[in-house]
Amino acid sequence: MPHGPRIPTPTLERLATYLSVLTNLRSSNVETISSLDLEEHTGVNAAQFRKDLSYFGEFGRPGVGYSVRELHARIKAILKLDRTQPVLLVGAGNLGRALVGYPPLAAGNFEIVAVFDNNPSKIGKELWHLMIKDVAKIVEENRQLEAKIGIIAVPANAAQQVADQLVEADVLTILNFAPVVLRVPPHVKVRNVDFIQELAVLSFYLPD
Amino acid sequence: MPHGPRIPTPTLERLATYLSVLTNLRSSNVETISSLDLEEHTGVNAAQFRKDLSYFGEFGRPGVGYSVRELHARIKAILKLDRTQPVLLVGAGNLGRALVGYPPLAAGNFEIVAVFDNNPSKIGKELWHLMIKDVAKIVEENRQLEAKIGIIAVPANAAQQVADQLVEADVLTILNFAPVVLRVPPHVKVRNVDFIQELAVLSFYLPD
DNA sequence: TAGATTGTTAATCGATTAACAATC
DNA sequence: TAGATTGTTAATCGATTAACAATC
Structure with missing residues (x-):
């Protein structure tokens, strides 16, 4: 169990969903996305999404949103999928x-x-x-x-x-x-x- | 949505688990089982099990437990798996x-x-x-x-x-x-x- | 009857969502 | 600056579990 705070299983499951959506967004060359945009794609409540991320640090910029590229990379790393x-x-x-x-x-x-x-x-x-x-x-x-x-x-x-x-x-x-x-x-x-x-x-x- | 009270999804998922365990018990010719026995088999808390059943009526006899045969049949019917x-x-x-x-x-x-x-x-x-x-x-x-x-x-x-x-x-x-x-x-x-x-x-x- | 176990209520626990101050 | 959106706290919601009176 690598992280300090215990991570709810539903959060981990959604993280995998976010990752898959972000992979698609990356190949569509979308550069920035807000939590509300992401709710559109995943059906996951925007507050839920931000809460999920908050277990692992800060990822976005208020007023702007999230860098698709960066978020993708960081979720990959969290799930240890940055290696085979x-x-x-x-x-x-x-x-x-x-x-x-x-x-x-x-x-x-x-x-x-x-x-x-x-x-x-x-x-x-x-x-x-x-x-x-x-x-x-x-x-x-x-x-x-x-x-x-x-x-x-x-x-x-x-x-x-x-x-x-x-x-x-x-x-x-x-x-x-x-x-x-x-x-x-x-x-x-x-x-x-x-x-x-x-x-x-x-x-x-x-x-x- | 056939039943009056809304059934929690986790309850439905566990129902399928109970069914599978009961199928095994039946072929082992076990006739009666208590909620605590079932906890052994499924890892699901005995109170949870009884609560799950309570959405659908009364299934057991206090002091005795549940008829494997009857419980099996009733869960099958609830999940509409009594037909192909x-x-x-x-x-x-x-x-x-x-x-x-x-x-x-x-x-x-x-x-x-x-x-x-x-x-x-x-x-x-x-x-x-x-x-x-x-x-x-x-x-x-x-x-x-x-x-x-x-x-x-x-x-x-x-x-x-x-x-x-x-x-x-x-x-x-x-x-x-x-x-x-x-x-x-x-x-x-x-x-x-x-x-x-x-x-x-x-x-x-x-x-x- | 005494012992065991149910069905159900009430208490606990945890997850979701709304709200908002902070900030880009 | 004004508008947008974050990160987080607090409120809500729902699911799990403990406790126990009812009962076989």
């Missing part, structure tokens, strides 16, 4: 395949540096440009790679075991696509992406 | 492919009934068992299918247009995988799944 973050992927199925081939990943400065699976018929095969490795060797492999982010893209029944292996391999954060609640040590941060949960919430809103 | 929900998928790329072949989808009672793309070289080809159709025909196609849920799995620059087409096709809810903020009419509910945002939040927590 190496990522381990476990699970060479359809989802794993889609993730390795997902263009925004590289654009966001993430690089999947290794793919693992436990299926002998997959190990040794290629997934895009990467050779699928035995998940049993993940600790060993990550000694060189030193990735701190792991992605779990395996079936639900294997997810906890994979989480344990990732922790053993010194990964500090896990993005979990399996629809299960993972148990990890307190120093490890997990975020879950659960398609079915998302669809279930939408389903609730449907008329009878 | 037809889903339109737009985007026949890697991600679309992974979604059609994602087993928990069917298990959760969702069925992707049609896949659309705008790429002429894909239209007419098969994606698993489904024939890829021209997204320009989506309004027409959905007249028969009457799906109310749409999934956007296209590149960011095409997402807004696809959203417009889905709305035009009378879809009421959209699961959006593209990293953009969609504009839709107020009667349409959108949920975003943004891998890069998730990774960005995790990246923040890494040491320098």
Whole structure:
């Protein structure tokens, strides 16, 4: 946990949204933007935006707004995306395949540096440009790679075991696509992406 | 919006989690569970769990707990997953492919009934068992299918247009995988799944 | 009955938003 | 300077959790 004041998770999530919008604005050669302009683009209340930034310092000029270029750079740095973050992927199925081939990943400065699976018929095969490795060797492999982010893209029944292996391999954060609640040590941060949960919430809103 | 009292979104999200845990408990032949047991399984505070249920009526017996079977059935019904929900998928790329072949989808009672793309070289080809159709025909196609849920799995620059087409096709809810903020009419509910945002939040927590 | 656990109210906690003095 | 917009404080809103009477 790098910063002094605890940062609310919703703030971090919005920071990622701001970053993505600022990337677009930069390529449209917009130079300056006010918090109210940004509300237009993101739907996030202008006061909310300024409050979010205030956790990290001062970024704008009263009466003028924010330099798109500077704000972009500073949010990137806050999220540690000013450097390429190496990522381990476990699970060479359809989802794993889609993730390795997902263009925004590289654009966001993430690089999947290794793919693992436990299926002998997959190990040794290629997934895009990467050779699928035995998940049993993940600790060993990550000694060189030193990735701190792991992605779990395996079936639900294997997810906890994979989480344990990732922790053993010194990964500090896990993005979990399996629809299960993972148990990890307190120093490890997990975020879950659960398609079915998302669809279930939408389903609730449907008329009878 | 079917229910009288407005239901907090976090409650709906947790409901989906409870459902998934209850499905597991059912197949383990557990018959009764208390809110405190459930806290063990989900990490959700027992009072929170009871409060969540209280929006929808009374489900348990004081001193005894909840019937797993009954609770499972009732949450399914609340989320309208006691019937199969037809889903339109737009985007026949890697991600679309992974979604059609994602087993928990069917298990959760969702069925992707049609896949659309705008790429002429894909239209007419098969994606698993489904024939890829021209997204320009989506309004027409959905007249028969009457799906109310749409999934956007296209590149960011095409997402807004696809959203417009889905709305035009009378879809009421959209699961959006593209990293953009969609504009839709107020009667349409959108949920975003943004891998890069998730990774960005995790990246923040890494040491320098 | 005694023990356990619910459903619900009230207290706490945290996040969002409005308002405004500071300042470019 | 006058107008615009920031950074921040204070007010509002909503969600979480503790506590407990009701009840199986």
